[in-house]
Amino acid sequence: MSTEIVSATAYTWFLSSVIGGVAAYWVGIDSYRLKKALAGDRTDPAIRDRIFGSVIGIIVGFVGLGGVLLHHVG
Amino acid sequence: MAASNINPANAITASRFLLLPPFVWAVDNGYQQYATLFLMICGVLDLFDGMAARVFKCQTPFGEMFDAIADALCYGFAMVVVTAYGWVPWPPVAIIVTLGAVNMGLRAIYAKRAGRTTNYQSHAMERLVAYAAYLGAFGTNNYEPTYFFWVFAALMTVVMLHDTKRMAFDPIPGAPATASRHAMEAAS
Numbered sequence: 001m002s003t004e005i006v007s008a009t010a011y012t013w014f015l016s017s018v019i020g021g022v023a024a025y026w027v028g029i030d031s032y033r034l035k036k037a038l039a040g041d042r043t044d045p046a047i048r049d050r051i052f053g054s055v056i057g058i059i060v061g062f063v064g065l066g067g068v069l070l071h072h073v074g
Numbered sequence: 075m076a077a078s079n080i081n082p083a084n085a086i087t088a089s090r091f092l093l094l095p096p097f098v099w100a101v102d103n104g105y106q107q108y109a110t111l112f113l114m115i116c117g118v119l120d121l122f123d124g125m126a127a128r129v130f131k132c133q134t135p136f137g138e139m140f141d142a143i144a145d146a147l148c149y150g151f152a153m154v155v156v157t158a159y160g161w162v163p164w165p166p167v168a169i170i171v172t173l174g175a176v177n178m179g180l181r182a183i184y185a186k187r188a189g190r191t192t193n194y195q196s197h198a199m200e201r202l203v204a205y206a207a208y209l210g211a212f213g214t215n216n217y218e219p220t221y222f223f224w225v226f227a228a229l230m231t232v233v234m235l236h237d238t239k240r241m242a243f244d245p246i247p248g249a250p251a252t253a254s255r256h257a258m259e260a261a262s
Contacts, residue, residue, distance in 0.1 A: 005107045015110075015217055019208065026201070045244065052236060053197020056229065060205050063225050067218045 016068050023064025030057030079136045083127035087137070087144045090119050094151055101155055101214065109156075109214040116148050117207045135190070142181070149206040150174055156213035163220055166227035170206075173230050177237070184241040194241055198233045202226070 004011070034054035040047040093112045100109035123141060127133045150171055157167040177199070184194045205226055212222045 003103075003105055005111065011107055011215070012217075015211065015215060019217075022208075026204075030201075045240070046247075049195070049240070050197050053201060056198040056233060057201040059229065060201050063205075063222070063229075064208075067212075067222055070221055071218050 012071075016071065019064050020068040023061045023068070025061075026057050026064070027061035030054040030061065034058065078132070079134055081127075081132035081134075081137070082130050083123045083132050084134075084137050084140055086119055086123040086126055087141050090116050090144050090148050093119075094148065097152060098155055101159055101161075106214050106216075110211045113152055113207070113210040113214065116152075120145065120207070139181075139185075143178070145203050145206075146174055146178060149203070149210060152210035153206075153213065156210065161216065161219065162213040162223055166223040169227040170223070170230055173227075173234050177234060180238060180241040184246070188246045194237070196233070196237050196240070199237060202230055202233055205229075 006014070031054075034051060037047055037050040037054055040050075042048060042051070093116045097109055097112040097116075100106075100112060120141070123137075127137055153162070153167050153170065156162050157164050181194050209222060209226060211217065213219050
């Protein structure tokens with residue numbers, strides 16, 4: 001049995017595409033969710049949780065994009 | 075009629091555990107790509123169990139809890155395995171696993187305070203669980219593991235501080251009065 005499925009280079013680019021794509025999606029979708037949540041009643045604990053969750057989601061997205069850049073440029 | 079706990083969604087959730095032995099086999103043999111593949115299948119099944127619960131209308135409180143436990147066990151186990159093989163730095167993994175164990179304990183306290191089987195909903199933790207699904211792949215492929223694991227440990231610390239207050243102290247929506255009273259008596 002082969003030890004690898006595809007070449008190392010192809011695999012690295014596959015991972016970068018998936019990580020970068022998902023991270024960019026997270027930044028986009030959580031920015032939208034944050035905008036919606038901020039328009040709600042901020043005294044409601046559920047809305048506050050959504051705001052906090054969206055901020056964390058945006059940070060996670062940028063961390064993913066940063067990791068891809070670090071891997072290819074750093 | 076209440077949905078049974080033996081249902082297609084929970085079967086898919088349980089099937090995720092079957093991927094752990096092949097994952098260990100792949101890591102043990104140094105097959106990085108296969109190890110990642112097994113983790114990716116685990117992640118895809120995580121998407122499908124929620125979908126199956128909606129399609130077959132078999133959403134149960136146990137199913138929600140089981141899904142959260144499966145997430146913690148599968149991703150936590152993958153992290154521990156890649157750490158044991160020296161593929162990722164151990165200090166952030168120790169922090170992550172410890173916080174994960176504390177989180178599960180607090181969820182149990184939350185369910186006890188609520189007086190019913192319930193899964194604590196945290197949007198921030200949901201984002202981190204999705205991130206955790208990637209950590210295994212970062213570890214199995216030497217894809218900036220130091221950066222990704224340390225950032226995750228820092229983010230998880232922040233989210234845990236936030237969620238601990240909500241799970242252990244804040245009022246629970248819809249909690250029966252007796253459960254709240256018992257919690258207050260236990261705390262005093």
